[in-house]
Amino acid sequence: MRHQLPLAGKLFETRSHERRPLAVGDRIVLDETGKAIDAVLPRSSQLHRRAAAEGEEQAQVLAANITHVLAVASVASPPFQSELVDGILAAAQRERIPATLVLSKVDLDAELTAHWTMVYAHSGARVLATCTVPGKSTEATLNELGQLLHQNRSVVVGLSGAGKSSLLNAIVPGVTLRTGDLNHIRQGRHTTTHTELIPLPGGGHVLDTPGIRNFHLFCVGSQELQFLFPEIAMKLPECEFRSCLHDGEEHCAVKAAVARGEIGPTRYRSYCTMLAEALAAERPSQKGGKNPPRGGGRRRPRR
Template sequence: MIGLVLRIDAKSCHVEVDGKTHILPLRGRLFEQRSAREARPIAVGDRVRVTIDDLGGAIDEVLPRTSRLVRRKAGEDDTREQVIAANVSLVLVMASITEPRFQPELVDRILAGAEREHVRAALVITKVDRDREGLAEEWAEMYRTVPYQTFVTSIAPERETTDVLADVRQMLSDNTTVIVGASGVGKSSMVNRLVPGLALRIGSLGRIRQGKHTTSHTQIVPLPGGGYVLDTPGIRSFGLQNLDPLDLAFCFPEIKEWSSRCEYRNCTHTVEPHCAVFDAVEQGYIAQTRYVSYTLMLEDLQR
């Protein structure tokens, strides 16, 4: 039988088989077979072959993935990969304009992670009800030139962006979407808003200011109008690894576009003369913040 992994706990997984949820352990051999790079042999969104029997059953095999979103596992010395989600068709990067503050580098890192795996990405900038200076629209304009589809939202009852939320829902209904972003930006709140009756746990601002996370496990939620969303725990960092530094430019669509005009084919767009990317930054065709994110990620990869 084939099932869908809905959620992963320390020793077992929640797997949906024929519309019913089973809690199943993994066969030991799955740990032996996993690639040395991966911290865990299974991820939420995986399709699995399972046996269900009188004793409960087990997960026998993880089927090949159509896509994955992967980052370097958090922690200084850990160089293994963490697969955040498997078999997704859309990565929705979520950031708030304030509380917590907008972090362009984190946004760019996740976007680059999606590009690397050739998964479509889009951006939600939320809590616009708290945006006194109109910064959310400025950031959105910039990301639309990259180009990324970008939504500026609020779910605050009195200042809700109802039309834009309908657009977000429309996009999600066609996809299996993983929502990724820092803790406290409002990921679970957004999923609750889109799924009537759902009550995912939401953080309080006091806890968020103390750096406490609310969502502790990734889980899949089916949407009433079609599609699935994966709500994930907030992340502080998103590192890429096992990537040739020269391939990083391909993870930034606008840098890739300009790089064809650089004088050197192996240009890293940092110190080389006649670099079209550097000129495009100087002339304002590429945003400074995007270029800074690129150079910081490049330094990580060259280390």
């Protein structure tokens, strides 16, 4: 059953760092009349990004109280977008929410499927390659995904047209979400226009979301970023300088691993882009600089 309830005015003041005080998946408390939302209970987890707003930085919470993030990215049509995927995976890592990367539409390009599977092998996310086209569908990975969905409260995120709703239609019996025409999507029209929480027969919940074009982390620190890319974090003990941020230092184990092909160049590029943004936000001259500058201790040798 669906109800529309107003929010108590105080929620707009106490949660001003968020663009909206309530997110899909939130647990709420009603007031004594039972007709208005009085409080939002603390979240066990949230997937949030920097809202594209002017003025003070605000967070947009895409989903609250989730146990699984499903990033869907097509290998072709629309083309795979590394920065978007890396932003989603880093945000999940930040909240310690297990993530799965679905490489969708694998019927369109086997070579790219193999390439991206390899790039994300050490990203901390489970990688599943899928196709939902009748007659060519990937039964094993769709079944595996079905199991994951039944055990979790999952949020499905990705570019418009990546095939998020098609995936849920193929996996969940009885679900018939509207799916899009790529010509409409190319003109900037999303097929799914609001986030929907779908209870699954047999257990679990899924939140299908409208497509997003970018995913910038909200208020992330320059020192924190390296830990959001597990394949980078793995190399840290080998960098010569303890304060190495892996963006140009000598004797950097991360750069060496990129050169040897152990870390994907697109993953490293996404890290460097996020790092540059975080450092710019930390500069003291900038308003809203919340984190300490990285300071002069950067070249401290490890021993």
